[in-house]
Amino acid sequence: MATTTYLSNPDVTIATVNLRDQCTAATLTRTVEALESTAFGDTARFNVGGLENNELTLTLYMSYAATETYATLASLVGTQCNVLVSPQAPTTPNTYSATNPGFILTGTYLESLPVINATMGELSTIDITFTGGSSSVDVS
Amino acid sequence: MTKYTVVSPRVGTPGAEFDADLAVMRGANIEALVAGGFIKVSAPKPAKNAKKDIDTNEE
Numbered sequence: 001m002a003t004t005t006y007l008s009n010p011d012v013t014i015a016t017v018n019l020r021d022q023c024t025a026a027t028l029t030r031t032v033e034a035l036e037s038t039a040f041g042d043t044a045r046f047n048v049g050g051l052e053n054n055e056l057t058l059t060l061y062m063s064y065a066a067t068e069t070y071a072t073l074a075s076l077v078g079t080q081c082n083v084l085v086s087p088q089a090p091t092t093p094n095t096y097s098a099t100n101p102g103f104i105l106t107g108t109y110l111e112s113l114p115v116i117n118a119t120m121g122e123l124s125t126i127d128i129t130f131t132g133g134s135s136s137v138d139v140s
Numbered sequence: 141m142t143k144y145t146v147v148s149p150r151v152g153t154p155g156a157e158f159d160a161d162l163a164v165m166r167g168a169n170i171e172a173l174v175a176g177g178f179i180k181v182s183a184p185k186p187a188k189n190a191k192k193d194i195d196t197n198e199e
Contacts, residue, residue: 015167016163017150017173018150071177075176
């Protein structure tokens with residue numbers, strides 16, 4: 001049985017700033033683009049790996065207070081940064097393992113930031129997407 | 141070399157020294173962290189008392 005239930009522990013660090021307590025969803029997808037290599041004589045389509053094209057999507061509560069969501073992300077729009085997501089916050093900071101890997105995107109790009117997403121009577125949340133960057137896994 | 145102190149628990153333990161070199165290796169923008177109030181420039185330590193450097197032993 002292979003199941004993973006996320007309760008409260010996943011860790012989200014953006015440019016060394018931990019925003020776990022503002023994050024409600026995280027999806028990091030590692031993609032290696034498929035390049036078709038099918039040739040005459042083949043009877044099926046074949047592919048080889050191309051460039052990595054990774055993506056991290058986060059849902060965050062928006063807060064304009066000091067050192068919160070907006071203060072963290074405002075300076076990152078249009079720049080590259082490093083992000084780290086792990087299934088659980090390590091008991092010792094920055095210490096990950098095979099059973100609690102730290103998934104890292106290095107040089108990933110934040111293209112846009114919704115600065116206002118306001119709905120009457122609801123907590124404001126934003127969805128942001130980091131694109132590109134090289135992927136690695138910290139298990140040390 | 142400029143030293144920094146952690147202000148926000150989002151980047152470490154408040155009051156502890158912030159390892160800027162390690163943070164830069166991990167992709168941090170130090171200027172943005174200072175501007176955002178996450179860390180602050182550590183106050184320079186007071187100069188050592190000059191008297192301590194003078195040998196007053198008359199022997």
